[in-house]
Amino acid sequence: MDLHATSPTTTIQQADDDGTWTSEKARALHDAPFNNLLFLAQTIHRQNFDPNKVQLSRLLSIKTGGCPEDCGYCSQSAHHETGLKASKLMEVKRVIAEATKARDAGATRYCMGAAWRNPKARDMDAVVAMVEGVKALGMETCMTLGMLDLEQTARLKQAGLDYYNHNIDTSERYYSEIISTRSFADRLETLELVRQSGIKVCCGGIVGMGEEPVDRIDMLVTLANLPEHPQSVPINMLIPIAGTPLAEAKPIEPIEFVRVIALARIMMPKSHVRLSAGRTAMTDEMQALCFFAGANSIFVGDTLLTADNPGEDKDTLLFCRLGIEPMELEAQ
Numbered sequence: 626m627d628l629h630a631t632s633p634t635t636t637i638q639q640a641d642d643d644g645t646w647t648s649e650k651a652r653a654l655h656d657a658p659f660n661n662l663l664f665l666a667q668t669i670h671r672q673n674f675d676p677n678k679v680q681l682s683r684l685l686s687i688k689t690g691g692c693p694e695d696c697g698y699c700s701q702s703a704h705h706e707t708g709l710k711a712s713k714l715m716e717v718k719r720v721i722a723e724a725t726k727a728r729d730a731g732a733t734r735y736c737m738g739a740a741w742r743n744p745k746a747r748d749m750d751a752v753v754a755m756v757e758g759v760k761a762l763g764m765e766t767c768m769t770l771g772m773l774d775l776e777q778t779a780r781l782k783q784a785g786l787d788y789y790n791h792n793i794d795t796s797e798r799y800y801s802e803i804i805s806t807r808s809f810a811d812r813l814e815t816l817e818l819v820r821q822s823g824i825k826v827c828c829g830g831i832v833g834m835g836e837e838p839v840d841r842i843d844m845l846v847t848l849a850n851l852p853e854h855p856q857s858v859p860i861n862m863l864i865p866i867a868g869t870p871l872a873e874a875k876p877i878e879p880i881e882f883v884r885v886i887a888l889a890r891i892m893m894p895k896s897h898v899r900l901s902a903g904r905t906a907m908t909d910e911m912q913a914l915c916f917f918a919g920a921n922s923i924f925v926g927d928t929l930l931t932a933d934n935p936g937e938d939k940d941t942l943l944f945c946r947l948g949i950e951p952m953e954l955e956a957q
């Protein structure tokens with residue numbers, strides 16, 4: 626779609642004919658007049674989704690803290706003094722009980738996260754039992770467990786895992802500023818194993834970590850140029866946590882954040898773009914703009930892995946004011 630007709634001064638370029646994105650084309654879109662960018666994002670959103678439906682996911686930390694990785698934003702890294710107490714892997718029956726409560730409160734996808742570099746062989750039986758148990762409740766399942774090998778992806782697929790979350794976090798250029806214990810290439814390798822196993826990919830990043838706009842753009846270019854677009858693209862706004870290297874990071878400006886959401890929607894038209902961490906720091910108006918820009922998935926509940934989240938009452942009220950309804954499982 627060319628917005629030239631409605632805006633004589635602006636031509637918005639999109640992907641090349643083969644669907645690949647260059648940094649320059651994404652940048653041109655990102656820098657377009659805000660109204661043009663949002664109009665295009667909303668148009669593309671309507672072509673692919675019901676604009677008034679938002680998918681609800683619920684996140685549970687199944688193993689908290691003590692992580693050997695050094696992600697600069699994370700309260701769970703053993704490298705940072707955040708005061709978070711490390712816990713062992715949660716018992717399977719407790720995970721199923723929590724998932725049942727989430728399902729009864731309207732969540733259709735249950736995401737389980739463990740603070741690991743990668744799962745150990747001894748953990749796999751429990752993790753597989755969690756996937757099978759949650760699946761049996763009629764929910765979609767998602768896990769984030771760190772790097773995986775071929776055998777682990779095959780086991781998770783066989784257990785019925787629907788999605789695997791593995792974020793690239795930021796651009797390749799900026800990656801080493803945030804994490805030193807693994808590389809951007811490591812991330813892409815696990816993503817490829819997940820994709821080849823037939824598990825759907827949930828992959829996005831975090832903005833507001835001191836990166837430049839070009840890093841946010843290039844992160845989306847990497848995602849949009851994967852062999853398949855991730856089916857789910859979480860965009861997190863950094864929640865600065867005391868004790869982490871990013872505790873004093875300069876917050877991203879709200880309009881800039883909305884631009885990132887709109888760009889993600891345009892570049893990955895059929896993906897669910899999730900407004901993830903950071904919603905507690907957003908006004909209702911900012912969230913409404915994000916939904917208009919094409920965000921159509923959120924995490925519900927009072928907490929994310931370890932951080933605060935708005936909670937069901939506040940979300941229900943906001944949805945009601947905006948005329949938004951939860952997306953049914955079949956529509957996903």
Ligand code: SF4
Pocket residue numbers: 692693694695696699700701702703739740741742771
């Ligand atoms: S983001 Fe994940 S991998 Fe990184 S330190 Fe936190 S729990 Fe570990």
